[in-house]
Ligand SMILES: Nc1ncnc2c1ncn2[C@@H]1O[C@H](COP(=O)(O)OP(=O)(O)O)[C@@H](O)[C@H]1O
């Protein structure tokens with residue numbers, strides 16, 4: 001581990017099409033957002049692991065020998081290809097003093113951290129004494145993949161601390177990325193973190209957090225999109241809280257209850273992702289308005305499907321109605337049930353029209369902002385390049 005520690009970051013994501021269906025083996029199209037989660041890891045003292053997670057109100061530390069003893073006692077097989085076992089998660093809850101039924105943001109964040117420490121150290125050697133601080137530009141639990149960005153940062157930092165991946169940052173460089181092979185390892189451990197938080201994730205969010213850009217994801221297969229035009233997207237946070245884990249479980253229940261009704265809906269969502277990919281890849285880099293009606297119609301159809309599978313919310317219906325009154329098309333993004341929606345802005349949508357839509361959305365109590373997409377994936381930063389931000393976060397710890 002570098003003497004002075006390290007700072008890593010990973011982006012959140014927007015799913016254009018395929019949320020939920022992707023959990024059931026269908027394709028999803030997702031893009032990395034220009035909003036990121038950051039993690040600063042420094043050598044710590046006194047044989048302890050210390051974490052500060054201001055986003056979820058956590059400041060905790062544990063003695064390393066206690067965690068090592070638990071690992072020995074459990075004697076589990078911590079392979080990144082195997083889902084975390086219920087027995088290990090129960091034992092970790094007990095170790096951290098988390099009640100068995102707890103599923104709040106703080107409990108899940110601690111559990112993901114401890115699981116990754118335990119599993120990564122079982123495979124690559126002990127995680128040294130460290131102080132970790134995580135902060136984020138992403139809202140938590142709003143459909144923008146904050147859980148995956150957190151898990152990707154943890155995976156990169158812990159693998160680095162154990163010496164399982166290199167330090168790609170050369171003297172004088174501000175940022176660096178890991179090799180393909182190292183990113184594949186980061187991605188697979190981040191998926192384990194997502195499994196702790198989500199229960200049954202598809203892996204699309206951690207793939208975007210790791211690789212960045214725009215990609216198609218299906219059953220663990222990641223394909224960067226050939227060409228993605230510059231898309232203008234308005235993001236709106238309804239601020240209605242929800243849990244991805246609960247929503248994903250609800251969809252599964254509906255599919256089991258009505259397979260003949262729900263499976264065709266998932267097939268249709270899959271076809272929407274295929275169609276959208278073909279349209280995007282056929283569009284020029286700076287598209288003109290005539291390319292948009294199909295994209296808009298696909299948004300509308302998918303939003304209806306997402307309501308059918310039970311992940312809509314009155315706040316999202318309202319969001320769609322408000323933007324429709326300005327001639328704009330929206331759908332939920334991520335797990336739904338509240339959280340965020342995305343609105344497609346056309347190249348000829350005037351700044352005045354965007355402002356008017358934003359005003360009406362804010363009047364509903366929503367928060368919205370235009371955003372960049374296609375951001376880089378997991379990145380190592382020189383701490384000097386982030387000095388002000390890092391110093392601010394560290395001064396709080
Ligand atoms: N910055 C963060 N620090 C600690 N935990 C985080 C952070 N961001 C997300 N999480 C974890 O991820 C959970 C939210 O994940 P999820 O319900 O999937 O919503 P989303 O991924 O859409 O934001 C939180 O409850 C928390 O456990």
Ligand SMILES: C[C@@](O)(CCOP(=O)(O)O)CC(=O)O
Pocket residue numbers: 018019020021022023142143144145146147198200201202203204205244248333334335336
């Ligand atoms: C609903 C789902 O497709 C995306 C969840 O995204 P988020 O956690 O709401 O950002 C679940 C998954 O793909 O694991």
Ligand SMILES: [Mg+2]
Pocket residue numbers: 145146147148198205244
């Ligand atoms: Mg999530």
